[in-house]
Amino acid sequence: MSATRPPLPPFTEESARAKVRAAEDAWNSRDPERVALAYTEDSVWRNRDLFLTGRTEIRAFLADKWERELDYRLRKELWAYTGNRISVRFAYEWHDTAGQWWRSHGNEQWEFAPDGLMRRREASINDVPIAEEDRRLTAR
Template sequence: MTADVRPPVPPFTEETARAKVRAAEDAWNSRDPERVALAYTEDSVWRNRDRFLTGRAEIRAFLAEKWERELDYRLRKELWAYTGNRISVRFTYEWHDVRGQWWRSHGNEQWEFDAAGLMRRREASINDLPIEEADRTLR
């Protein structure tokens, strides 16, 4: 198997879709833009909130900027639906800004994969709520 294959690959079953979601959660919680970017095709297309990105280089730069701003980031993803080469997830993550304000971000993502299991499209809708540090649930 080559480095360009990211199992599990489509078509997804419930078991392989859950494994794909767990792998994504683990990668994002590493807060390593290099590691995370390798899960996407070279020409992957993203919508993240109001930003539109194309390609691994833009994704990598976006993630580096994100984790410089969203400190002590911790994420949980949950499988919502799957079919063929697509997976939908719900997620929650918590982080704080440089002023110490904690945030909880909720969202939904739709993912589309190529035959090698690399994500070629990601659509993310996200809302942020300020929280008190004592109200954190993700540690």
């Protein structure tokens, strides 16, 4: 049995904002283990054109992501919430090994189990090349 991950559904505006901020903080840690613990053991993801199931696949995906997406910095914003679902929009900036900076924009739809762990994540993401001097996202 897994521990609960507050805040728990059903969400209020305050608890949905707290859930979004906790996710942003975890992803900015760039720690695949820490991030993966926010998902159910059998969590289902769509990330761009990839379909993942379970923490093991999520953890491996994140480790690979942060080996390629260097100096990653993310911002998430609550878009909508209801019951056990939250919708966010986000942007993150990173550079590749050749030094090209990117800004990635997207939307995520999240569905949570009663224990507060995310059981479904649907992410649509687009990448735009940017100059280093055009970076906007810094640490909070």
